[in-house]
Amino acid sequence: MQFHLNGFRSGDPARADALPGLGERARDIDVLIVGCGPAGLTLAAQLSAFPEISVRITERKPGPLEVGQADGIACRSVEMFEAFGFAEKVVKEGYWVNEVAFWRPGGDGALHRADRIEDVENDLSEMPHVILNQARVHDFYLEIMRNSPRRLTPDYNRELIELTETGDDVYPIEATFKCLDGSGTETLRARYVVGCDGARSTVRASMGHALKGESARQLWGVMDVLPVTDFPDIRLKAAIQSANQGSVLIIPREGGYMVRMYIELGELHGTERAADRDVSAELLIAKAQAILAPYALDVKEIAWWSAYEIGQRVCDAFDDVPETERGSRSPRVFIAGDACHTHSPKAGQGMNVSMADTFNLGWKLAAVLRGRAAPALLDTYSEERRAKAKELIDFDRDMARLFSAKPKDDAEAAQFQRYFKQHGRYTAGVETRYDPSLITGGTENQALATGQRVGKRFHSAPVVRLADAKPMQLGHAFLADGRWRVLAFAPAGDMGLPGGAVARLCTALEPVIASFTPEGTDPDSVLDLRAVFQVPHRELRLEDLPPVLLPKKGQHRLTDYEKVFCAAPNGPDIFDLRGIDRARGALLVLRPDQHVAQVLPLDAVNEISKFLNGFLLPA
Secondary structure, eight states, X not given: OOOOTTSOOOSOTTSOOOOTTOOSOXXXXXXXXXXXXXXXXXXXXXXXXXXXXOEEEEOSSSSSOOSOSOOEEOHHHHHXXXXXXXXXXXXXXXXXXXXXXXXXXOTTSOEEXXXXXXXXXXXXXXXXXXXXXXXXXXXXXXXXXXXSTTOOOOBOSEEEEEEEEOOOSSSOEEEEEEETTTTEEXXXXXXXXXXXXXXXXXXXXXXXXXXXXXXXXXXXXXXXXXXXXXXXXXXXXXXXXXXXXOEXXXXXXXXXXXXEEEEEEEEOOTTOOGGGGOXXXXXXXXXXXXXXXXXXXXXXXXXXXXXXEXXXXXXXXXXXXXXXXXXXXXXXXXXXXXXXXXXXXXXXXXXXXXHHHHHHHHXXXXXXXXXXXXXXXXXXXXXXXXXXXXXXHHHHHHHHHHHHOOOSSHHHHHHHHHXXXXXXXXXXXXXXXXXXXXXXXOSTTGGGBTTSOXXXXXXXXXXXXXXXXXXXXXXXXXXXXXXXXXXEEOOTTOOSOXXXXXXXXXXXXXXXXXXXXXXTSOTTSSEEEEEEESSOTTTSOGGGSOGGGSOEETTTTEEOOXXXXXXXXXXXXXXXXXXXXXXXXXXXXXXXXXXXXXXXXXXXXXXXXXXXXXXXXXX
């Protein structure tokens, strides 16, 4: 964490200086976010990093979430939390899903453990798969917002009544809210509106969109319980398929004692809905006991329970631009999370995919609002995230079907287990890959870095920071600050000296970086150039490096010493782990959401310039 750039300041370094004149909340704003779920808070936290962007976030409920429902946090989401600065808190508090047990009937019909496997394969991510109350994730986002220059806090007790177009070029959207605290109504005008208001989204309805898809007609119950049981795998994630009583998925919770159970309740018939079954907590307990028999289950306390019908639905678009008008006008209204895709909770992707939606959208909105990028950038949100939502729907449909299947023999019962193993990367959240587009290049040079796939998230690996010899994960240097990253991986023998590949790159790239950097801002405020050398850190001389890798920043023109890294000295290093060509090196361009936009040769400065000029605006 870097601070003191613009002078010494005591106290919590995560708490920024407040903007002067904060007082009554503005009625005309840059971004209105409707809904304080994980999607809305991810967006608000990201936008709060930019003091020049005004944001308001509203919520129908009277206050912050107290009991979460979507509590599984994929490895990729924890990587994202690192970019926001609170991954360590999540990892410390959460239950780590290390292994998964599979139980099914043996030849005598009794349950037996069929297998026990790793939940996350080795080197899939430096972060674990964890379980943590969704409300705690909300708390961490809310803290970021409170510490931001605008001291952003949600407006609770606000129910959106209507969205209308104003005809104004600056603030084209008007939102009318009913104040549920009895204070009347409130009207806001916004440049952009983002609906994160759930499956019954008012924002989506105002756009004329609808969730489309079919229900699987399967009824499930879920409960968080404090149990006493002799079932041996109660503290492991366990998928249990009984002979004739249905299935249950056990997810241990944080704290060492509580357990979540997803319990199959059978098929719905005709027009029957979940509410027609009169599901009760007592019914869920009895069903779980029947599935686990002969193991005993004594539920001492239920913290929360619900019943739901499995369904997979997705919208045709995630913004307000009809396909016939795409390219002729820019989107102004967006939807994210459950407002545009819904599915079953057992794949553990709901909260994770929702946060990924707005992590994708946030930096794009910021770039356009700050005058760094053309509005055409905003078209990529619906294009990219709807494709990922459709993939999730297909995966979830198969997962739900296999989980509810009644196994006829061992071969059929093992099908679900094989599917789980095959799709472990998907459930970890690291398989998302964006297609070639305005902001994602092709794979012509993929051989230079085979383990950093274009379109996929940057796969971190250990390095040593040159200036202070700190061992660290390279990916942890990339914060949620809206900047593009350019990573130069040096060829073998390159010491950063004049005439070497990295030095030549720096000389050629410096004017490109300057062309996008607004006057009066730090030289890395738009494009952040960093370098990774194969040379051991004790052999590389800081004083020999090109000046662009030691930029002068802030009001005192202090040197930023955190741009240069060396391969870790012990074991396979980042070059081996990520398939980076040792002889030729490689140049990676990373998007602000940490996805790899380009893999190029070290001398491909013209290609970088052409690519960036496709969407970034000259300073």
